[in-house]
Amino acid sequence: MKVILDTELKFEEHQKLKGKDSSKFAITTTDLSVHFGLKAAIKKINLKIRRNTVTSIIGPSGCGKSTLLRSLNLMHELTPRTKVTGTIKILDKDITEYDVINLRNKVGMVFQKPNPFPKMSIYENVISGYKLSGKNPSESFDDIVERCLIHSALWDEVKDRLNKPAISLSGGQQQRLCIARTIAINPEIILMDEPTSALDPLSTMKIEKLIHDFKNDYTIIIVTHNMQQAARVSDFTAFMFIGDLVEFDKTKKLFTVPTVKLTEEYITGKFG
Amino acid sequence: MKLDDIKFTDGNLQRRKILNRLMLSLCTIAAVLSVAPLLYVFFYTTFSGISALNIDFFTQLPKPVGETGGGMANSIIGTLILVTIGSLIGIPVGILSGIYVAEYSNNIFSNIIKFVTDVLSGIPSIIIGIFAYGVVVLTMGGFSALAGGFALGIIMIPTVTRTTEEMLKLVPVNLREASLALGVSRWKTSLKIVLKTASTGIITGILLSIARVAGETAPLLFTSFGNRFMSYSLTEPIDSMPVRIFNYAISPFEEWHKLAWAGAFILIFLIFILNLVVRFITRDKYSINN
Numbered sequence: 001m002k003v004i005l006d007t008e009l010k011f012e013e014h015q016k017l018k019g020k021d022s023s024k025f026a027i028t029t030t031d032l033s034v035h036f037g038l039k040a041a042i043k044k045i046n047l048k049i050r051r052n053t054v055t056s057i058i059g060p061s062g063c064g065k066s067t068l069l070r071s072l073n074l075m076h077e078l079t080p081r082t083k084v085t086g087t088i089k090i091l092d093k094d095i096t097e098y099d100v101i102n103l104r105n106k107v108g109m110v111f112q113k114p115n116p117f118p119k120m121s122i123y124e125n126v127i128s129g130y131k132l133s134g135k136n137p138s139e140s141f142d143d144i145v146e147r148c149l150i151h152s153a154l155w156d157e158v159k160d161r162l163n164k165p166a167i168s169l170s171g172g173q174q175q176r177l178c179i180a181r182t183i184a185i186n187p188e189i190i191l192m193d194e195p196t197s198a199l200d201p202l203s204t205m206k207i208e209k210l211i212h213d214f215k216n217d218y219t220i221i222i223v224t225h226n227m228q229q230a231a232r233v234s235d236f237t238a239f240m241f242i243g244d245l246v247e248f249d250k251t252k253k254l255f256t257v258p259t260v261k262l263t264e265e266y267i268t269g270k271f272g
Numbered sequence: 273m274k275l276d277d278i279k280f281t282d283g284n285l286q287r288r289k290i291l292n293r294l295m296l297s298l299c300t301i302a303a304v305l306s307v308a309p310l311l312y313v314f315f316y317t318t319f320s321g322i323s324a325l326n327i328d329f330f331t332q333l334p335k336p337v338g339e340t341g342g343g344m345a346n347s348i349i350g351t352l353i354l355v356t357i358g359s360l361i362g363i364p365v366g367i368l369s370g371i372y373v374a375e376y377s378n379n380i381f382s383n384i385i386k387f388v389t390d391v392l393s394g395i396p397s398i399i400i401g402i403f404a405y406g407v408v409v410l411t412m413g414g415f416s417a418l419a420g421g422f423a424l425g426i427i428m429i430p431t432v433t434r435t436t437e438e439m440l441k442l443v444p445v446n447l448r449e450a451s452l453a454l455g456v457s458r459w460k461t462s463l464k465i466v467l468k469t470a471s472t473g474i475i476t477g478i479l480l481s482i483a484r485v486a487g488e489t490a491p492l493l494f495t496s497f498g499n500r501f502m503s504y505s506l507t508e509p510i511d512s513m514p515v516r517i518f519n520y521a522i523s524p525f526e527e528w529h530k531l532a533w534a535g536a537f538i539l540i541f542l543i544f545i546l547n548l549v550v551r552f553i554t555r556d557k558y559s560i561n562n
Contacts, residue, residue: 104455115446119468129454132464185454
């Protein structure tokens with residue numbers, strides 16, 4: 001229980017430090033269901049995600065983890081014949097009230113496979129969010145690139161070759177570049193869809209460390225297949241199974257004393 | 273059976289080696305056969321055409337029968353004008369419909385477009401010429417550069433559409449998603465990420481279509497018709513290299529035959545240069561080999 005109190009304390013501290021008086025929740029979903037055609041991908045999900053916490057979503061393949069994640073920045077709209085019911089509140093505003101572009105500026109996303117833009121340099125990739133949409137940032141591009149690359153722990157490795165192509169980097173470096181690109185547009189929430197599943201253990205470790213450091217500034221939701229990773233990086237964990245949210249609790253509690261039998265069976269490896 | 277028992281020289285290894293050599297030689301022969309006619313055409317045209325080439329060829333107008341000398345200045349200019357008009361029609365329409373088919377629609381309408389462009393690309397060019405005659409020449413009341421350019425543009429559309437579509441489909445989904453997730457709107461993503469990533473392939477397709485229409489003769493015979501004089505007017509008949517070559521080649525005069533060879537050589541040479549230029553422009557700035 002000590003750990004839980006720690007999380008609470010940390011949360012209160014963050015709020016004081018950042019002077020945020022608004023709600024404690026970055027994301028609230030109410031009876032959220034997503035259907036692809038006739039098939040329900042997720043069913044009546046009720047989830048409240050606190051600000052400045054890391055939440056991981058675990059579950060076997062096809063349980064709707066990615067669908068849930070992608071519905072939070074409306075990426076699921078890319079799939080044809082998608083139907084959504086229920087409500088999603090992002091930063092105390094209903095998701096339907098957002099312009100999709102503003103929403104995605106607030107809710108960034110990091111993908112499973114590192115996907116830097118191949119025809120751009122490292123430098124251009126970091127500022128691509130501005131360059132592509134034609135927005136003007138409040139600080140200079142040089143400052144953004146330096147700040148974000150330092151923040152994503154890539155600066156020392158690439159500062160001498162910022163104009164080299166992004167695809168000349170290793171997989172782990174590319175993923176950190178994608179993270180730098182995401183934080184460059186100052187999101188408040190970062191969604192990560194299995195960000196380390198294509199990476200080696202060392203790169204995975206670096207990214208997990210980043211996630212840990214990011215908590216001060218962002219709310220992070222990470223989908224992962226790796227239960228150890230969920231246990232290592234997250235404050236809260238949601239366990240999903242065939243479209244249902246089975247259990248959502250503090251990570252330590254979910255992994256030590258789960259209340260639902262199914263959760264216990266999954267985390268002890270009885271299925272999945 | 274233990275590993276040591278397997279003798280690698282046993283069995284059909286010898287047979288496989290021979291078969292491998294045989295198939296490899298067949299492939300090599302096929303490759304040589306496919307390039308040989310091209311090289312033959314290239315060298316024969318060069319050989320026959322280069323002797324008739326001189327500065328007059330590029331600066332003089334055609335001389336009447338009986339007089340020696342003369343050139344194709346009007347045909348060269350005419351071909352450039354016709355190809356430009358054709359490109360202005362064919363490239364935008366082709367690229368935009370390619371984007372539509374590949375990016376924005378997955379319904380029966382896009383399947384119809386795909387089918388129609390396939391059919392259109394197989395239609396003999398002379399029929400496109402008749403179409404342009406009916407649509408432009410009869411409407412405007414006479415042969416014109418516009419009518420010829422229109423016919424060439426129509427011929428370009430299916431090639432450009434299909435290459436654009438194929439190239440756009442090769443762009444991985446995760447690049448689109450990366451751009452969209454950064455809050456970039458869909459049309460900007462299409463334009464700045466998808467189209468840019470596919471640009472090399474699309475430009476190659478455009479180039480192929482330009483190379484094809486630059487040598488088209490049949491659709492120009494009754495659209496742009498031909499003109500013995502220099503013309504820059506879009507509403508007047510205009511000369512073109514293929515038509516001029518055709519007319520000279522079927523004539524009984526030795527002098528004109530020579531000029532036709534020279535014209536053919538220049539036409540091939542222009543397409544060759546066009547290829548080199550585009551290769552230079554689209555060379556990959558960020559290829560890892562640099």
